[in-house]
Amino acid sequence: MKSDIFLEKARLGPRNKVLVEHDEKRHLPGIKRRFKAYTHVDLAHVVMLVEHDILDPQRGGRLLDTLLEIQALGAAGFPWVAESGSCLVQFESFLSEHCGEDIAGRLQTGRSRNDQEAAVERLYFRDLLLELFALLSNLERQIIERSIRHADLIMPGYTHLQHAQPWTFGHYLMREAFIFERDLQRMQGLYARTNLSSLGGAAQVGTSWPLDRERTAALLGHEGLVVNANDAGEFARDHIEEAIAVLSIMMSNLGRFATDLYVWSSWEFSLLEIDDGLAGTSSIMPQKKNPHALERIKSLAGQSAGWLPAVMSCQRGVLSTDLDMVYGEDIVSNATDACRDALELMTECVRTLIVHESTMRERADVYWSTASHVADEIVRRFDFPFRVAHHVVGAFVKASIEAGEPVSKASSTRLDEAALAIAGCSLEIGDAELRKMLNAESFIQSRVTIGSANPMEVVRQADQVTSDLAVHQQWLVERCARIDTALTDLHKQARHLSAS
Incomplete structure (x- = not known):
């Protein structure tokens, strides 16, 4: 058994080296990124098995003790088997060496890789989503701060890239704030459908073992169950599609924002410029100041348009129980990395933005825009x-x-x-x-409707979004606290049972 790292020699014999090289090994980086989620899922499952006498306390305690040892090693310290792209067999191999095959083989009691992997994916993305939510909130704060500062800074407005009507830079920024406010709302809705427990679905029809699905959900800080056993596995992945759709929309919004600033920073417009530290120059033209940060955001936003078609194409297998997503590339990690980069870059761009106020005011009054x-x-x-x-x-x-x-x-x-x-x-x-x-200033002051570019109304809009942001912040604090409390209880119970 120890040499059977794929758990399949009895049925299939040894793995072909070509499959190992081009399939198994390709999954290892993604598994390492999800290491913490894998350990939490395993601990919750075993704690529940022991609590409900499905696994006896002595074996369960030994199993939990070794799982805690694995968690303490971390992804960097764990002795990975380079040929295996399955965390289940990686952990079982370690458990076999440290507490024997009799105990190691009981980890999968009442569980399949289907519900295990689905549970890990939900935990992994839940944490990433909260991180991105915090980063987007930080960006929105910077935008609101700048919008108040520039509430009365008149600038030209454009449609069809031609002068349209003047507005203020603060009004423009508040438009962006409202757009990102909707992104935050979408993330909250997505979180509610992501933070559900898949454990207990087993392969696809449930199990004869009397598992307590609600207990494992509570131990992991979930807010409910994916009820249907088949839906709980890796077959129904619409939450991944929704996640990628939500992130793609946010990236599109970031890309449009970056494109505006990119164009306005050109010499022909000269309305603003990014900080020198966020720019680069040419290897031959010493005068150049290229807005690298904005170009990075624009390129990531452009590539994000392909994320959703890639995911949805994988979902359209021969049958709804195919698992193409499992064998594909780690789109979720790549997407969240891109979102993190874009959000942090844009936040710094807004914070350090150099605004050419006199140019904005001068350009607002020209070419009959009023x-x-x-x-x-x-x-x-x-x-x-x-x-x-x-x-x-x-x-x-x-x-x-x-x-x-x-x-x-x-x-x-x-x-x-x-x-x-x-x-x-x-x-x-x-x-x-x-x-x-x-006169452009008279034009702006004459605006009287809710949402207009009148400076007083811009400040009111900023106050409104600031209030919304405070509600979002409270939501974030509560969700993080709920998860922290649950995982603290999980580790406390795991240590208690491992010592009994």
């Missing part, structure tokens, strides 16, 4: 239909551009000419009043 306000005032003062006012102002802007007149030299005479041609009457607004209507 023309819609003139149309609104015509409707308000002269009771024109908005579409007529829209045509009048459109004709006025066209004539002004053709005459080479900038916004600062806007002519009420030219506006009257457009009104006479389209509406059959003159407006007689006057140059000073017209130019005030076209």
Whole structure:
């Protein structure tokens, strides 16, 4: 038995070396990353077996003692068998050497690799999700802080990459804050469907052993069960699909944010720049300041678009009980690594961002970006239909551009000419009043609706998201505390039973 590291010699004989090289060995890095989750799942399972007299106290105590020894070694100290890509056989091999095959072989009582691996995956991703939730919360705090600081910093707004209407940099940042707020909400919903216990599902139909599934769930800090035994195994992996979908959406949002900052940091825009420490230069062009941090985020966001199709393709096997995901690459770890990188980089970019305030203010007033306000005032003062006012102002802007007149030299005479041609009457607004209507600051101050770019409203939005963030923080603290308490109880009970 000791030489049978794959637990299959009796049925299949020795493994082909090609399969070992290109399948088994490929899984070992992912197993090492999940080492802590594997040890917790094994400890919870054995504690439950002993508590319910499925495993006698003497054997169970010896088994728990050795499992605690494995956990103490850690992934770095554990003597891995290089040829095996299964943590079950890795641990059983160690247990056989340290407490004998009779005891080691009882670890899998009432359990299959199907529910074991599913349980490990849920534990592993649960912890990663809480980590990413904390990182995203940190990013949102930085965004809110900068948005309040720049609540009244007027800048040009763009649609179709053309000047649209002015807004403030604070208003732009609050848009990003609300987007990431929804990402946090999605993560919370995902967590509720991830933090469920799979243990006890066995191979696919349950087991004849009287396992206490609720006890193992409590020992691991889960908030419920994956009830159906087949659903509890590795066959129904929709929580992985949902996880990758949620993370992909977040990465897409990060990528769009990074792209805005990337474009605005170019010399042609010169609205902002990232800190020197987050940039790089050229090997030949000494003047270059390349925004490496933003480029890294953009590239990771682009690659994230392929995560969900990769996972869903693996789920579309011949039957719903196929296990293609088990044999594929570790998409979950790769995805969470990318998310961690992107979140930490973006948080630092926002924290250290250099904003060219004078350039933003200057660019906000150019190229007729406040023309819609003139149309609104015509409707308000002269009771024109908005579409007529829209045509009048459109004709006025066209004539002004053709005459080479900038916004600062806007002519009420030219506006009257457009009104006479389209509406059959003159407006007689006057140059000073017209130019005030076209002033970017006046435009921003005239915004009165909830969610607008008015600086007072930007601050109110920041207060709202800050309150939401406080609720999220409390949720995070409670979830982490629940897990810590459960795992503390698990280790306490494991040590107690191992000494009995």
